[in-house]
Amino acid sequence: MTDRTPKKTDLMSEAERDVYHAEKMKKKKAARDKILATKTEERGLLIVHTGKGKGKSTAAFGMVFRAIGHGFNVGVVQFVKGKWGTGERDVLEKFPDQVTIMAMGEGFTWDVADRQRDLAAARAAWETAKAMIADPRYRMVLLDELNICLRYDYLPIEEVVETLRNKPRDTHVIVTGRNAKDELIEIADLVTEMTEIKHPFRAGVRAQAGIEF
Amino acid sequence: MTDRTPKKTDLMSEAERDVYHAEKMKKKKAARDKILATKTEERGLLIVHTGKGKGKSTAAFGMVFRAIGHGFNVGVVQFVKGKWGTGERDVLEKFPDQVTIMAMGEGFTWDVADRQRDLAAARAAWETAKAMIADPRYRMVLLDELNICLRYDYLPIEEVVETLRNKPRDTHVIVTGRNAKDELIEIADLVTEMTEIKHPFRAGVRAQAGIEF
Structure with a gap:
């Protein structure tokens, strides 16, 4: 003690x-x-999960599952193709009537260093995202790791801000990824920073199913 | 810009x-x-989500869904009875073979100020938690809002630390709630602090389905 x-x-x-x-x-x-x-208004929020700690995408996926539980339709755009498969995806696919997942197959990845390919993939993902946001059938749209595309200037921040600022009133949009741009934080309703206090990699423990992916 | x-x-x-x-x-x-x-070890982790920001329980629920996607069995103990229902719960109940949820019906709540009743509820929840942690069929156990019970000294921190320190090697345990005790952080493998940067309550927006509950 x-x-x-x-x-x-x-x-x-x-x-x-x-x-x-x-x-x-x-x-x-x-x-x-x-x-x-005093809190009487109800409307769709722009939510940002940023910071260097874990839990940014995981908390967003938690919100997606919560929305599913409420019967909402949810759109998910994954801007970064992970080298690891995700358990979330397998579970999400059990709700095909409510969830549409667009994983940008050739999206940004640390493993390939082809900027022109990444630029094209970011553009394709963003066009999908814009269509989902504009579609009133979706009550929630998750733009997973959009921040990394913005950080590398793969998409113009002005265009993204313009779209998010004019999203349908009732739609919740969640943006994840470290290093969220100031312009995005500026227009967001809810911003949470995940900070790493202790990480098991430091103790020699490797990434494992159910925790990292 | x-x-x-x-x-x-x-x-x-x-x-x-x-x-x-x-x-x-x-x-x-x-x-x-x-x-x-250099990261070669694979073992169950003790994970703590703390801080005043949002996303602590939501990220934990995200990990639960991810674990479900990997085919693991998961135990969930809710130490605080929310006054709001949760969308997560409805979705979790669609996986009855993999998830066991124990919501402490008379658990800690802000609405009632009966300390003796809360003490008894915290004890009952903790006994359930201990049994789940000891049961090797569960690969992940979520102790949602345990930190609040520890903060109010509803459970002795020494006993909780002793149990968590001696958990089965492969079991992941996730503890959520603000004000995590130093003794818990000390023995944890992964600690993430959720910090609030911006909150919609400040702008007069009320709690809504899919976001707060």
Whole structure:
């Protein structure tokens, strides 16, 4: 056990702690209710997951599954072709009526260094993404790893910003990838940064099924 | 468009950029291959998602779906009963052969301030969690919002650390919730902090299906 500063509750009896806790929780609930009462608008959000930590795409996939659970149709565009297969994909394909996945087969990859091919693939993926965003049947569109295409200037940020700013009102769009551009953060509703605090690669553990892919 | 510092590539011709890019990618790939070659161990990880941002549970649910896609059995213990239903749950229930969900019906909630009831619920949830972790049929166990029970000292951190430290070698355990205790971070293999950069509540947008729940 690590050392820690004693807390107020350490000196209380069990009965005193119960009362203290009840009061504290009531205050928290009142504060939360007050905040929620002011939140009345409901509309599609532009969501960005960025940062160097893990969980950017995984949290986005979690949102996709949640949307499926609500009966929404979801479009997924994968801008980067992973060298590893993904377990998510196998599960997503069990919901063919609700999910459309476009994996850019020749998309950006670390393994090939052909910029012209990558540029063409990014353009093709983006055209697909634009069509999905414009289609009101999709309530959610995931643009997985779009940020990496923007970072390498494979797509003009102005065009992407213009499309996202004019997306249909009820459509949620999720963009993932490290190094999100300022222009994108500027127009986003919800931006979360995933920060790596500890990573098992440092301890010599390799990428494994269910965790990395 | 925001101002930015000119990049080296701004002054290059398209053909020069192609060559520059190819060289850069080759270097990146070589560096990555070198790192990956040293990562040989494969074992179950203790993973912690913490921080005040969104995506902690959602990324964990994403990992659960990924594990399902790989054919693993997964156990999920929800330590906090949400006042909102979750879309994830509806989708998870479509895989009854692979997923066991234990939602602690009377678990910790902001709405009730009965500490003794919460203590009993946390204990019951933890006993379920311990049994799942010990059961080698589960390759992944998600302890959703365990951190909040630890933060309120509903469970002794020493006991939790002892159990997690002695988990079966191949089992992945994921713990979510803000304010992860130092003792937990200490023994974890992978810790990611989700940081909120921008949140739509600030703009008066309320919680909605597919995003918050």
